[in-house]
Amino acid sequence: MEKVAEILAEASAEVVEPRFRALAAGEVIEKAPGEIVTVADREAEVIITRRLQELLPVPVVGEEAVAADPSLARALGTEPAVWLVDPVDGTSNFVAGRPDFAVMASLVRAGHTVASWIYQPVSGVSYSAELGSGAWRDGHRLVREPAGDDPEKWRGWVKSRYVEPALHHQLQSNARAFGPITPGLRSAGMEYPQLAEGSHEFILYWRTLPWDHAPGSLLVTEAGGVSARLDGSAYRPEPPGCEDGLLVACDPAVWERTREILLDLAFED
Template sequence: MQHPQLQQLTEMVKQAAVNEVRSRFQQTDSRKKLDGTLITAADLGCQQWLTDALKQAWPDIPLLGEEMTPAQHDQLLDNSDSGLWVLDPLDGTANFAAGFPHFSVSLALVQSGQVVQGVVYDPMRDECFSAEQGEGAWLNGARLELSPSETVLEECIAVVDFKRLSPTLATALAVEPPFRSQRSLGSVALDWCWMAAARGQIYHHGGQSLWDYAAGRLIFAEAGGTFSAPEVKVSLGKQPAVAAVSKQLHHLWRTWLERMDRSDD
């Protein structure tokens, strides 16, 4: 059963997503940030809504939001031992701006470099994924548990984002994929959650930010998934991710990726 704080967080995230994100879908314009990514009134409105709500409920825990400066990010993460909220107010902004109904709000609680609670809400499907470290993961209150799989790579649906992969690996995945079919849906937080719900069996992403993966990766791990990343603790640098719904598949998938990525050395 979810702890009371996690239940309170899920309600906060859902209310913010409905009020500030879903209500603006196909109703607002986007603009480019300095890094070339998009931002909308929904990003800013949701971040402000949750900043205010979290500060009222837990005034001693600061918040690190995607729409802050790098200097603010560094300062907050350096002082996170006593607790830090990590928020992506709209994960999948490009989808949102294009009218593609696949995006989410992601909130995680970090303590001493570890994610201890996470909530990811998809306002278009009314699907709320949540997890608590060591306690399990849930989808709309029902426990998520991945079963040990004997599936071979050839039978898998792969969730793969090609943007930050090496040309060698991207070509191999496109020309001679080891899996049945591939998806790339544009919301890292939902990638992890859909993997936790066994909607894909193997996963690869070339580089994702802390606010993208913090909550979703905890949900996937608590559901029983296996992943590898260069750092177990959260960090501000972009992290690649390799994951699978079972240890066996993870080993096969990671071995294939490593072999193909160095095939032209």
């Protein structure tokens, strides 16, 4: 566990942090409409991929490698073990000079995330989780206390950018039943740890790219929370385009009540 954390921090120190608020002309590229990548993303992924495979020689499904060759993501369903890598989670924040970005990795075995790591370069804080063994921040165990039973006091993020218009309107309307609701930090590697540590009670995600959600989902569940699809099935990392919709909450009671309020009748049979 410690070795992977070192790999992420060292790759960040080598190629990510030196370019924070110092990106040169031509170092930011549009890889798809509305999607940007930087040389720091690409270089960090190469370093992390090589070093993870030295630890365990299994396929690496990296965000930037999959952008170049989408077929690589199939390994999540065909290989017994796979590394997942997000070299800079929150690239738009990184490019804009905002501190909300992270470097992330996870290990998936037989379709289940069994270990995960999140490194936040600006603060230097490192999170990790191991299936069945717990979640940690810089070596200190994380245990998320259950929330109270009043939804009006619950804080959440509703990430509805990719939701179809009718459901988007419903979510925004129903979210008024809660306490403060915001669109999020544009980085799963910043959002999941905040929920695990107590600043929020739930997050509703829609698009669920595996390198974004495998690390944080394990962190939250190992801290005592829930990360599940809208039908109640536990989150499992899948290739892009397989499933949308993911509700993450600090405890089972908050998950059930939040789903009931936010989704109303839209997903009833």
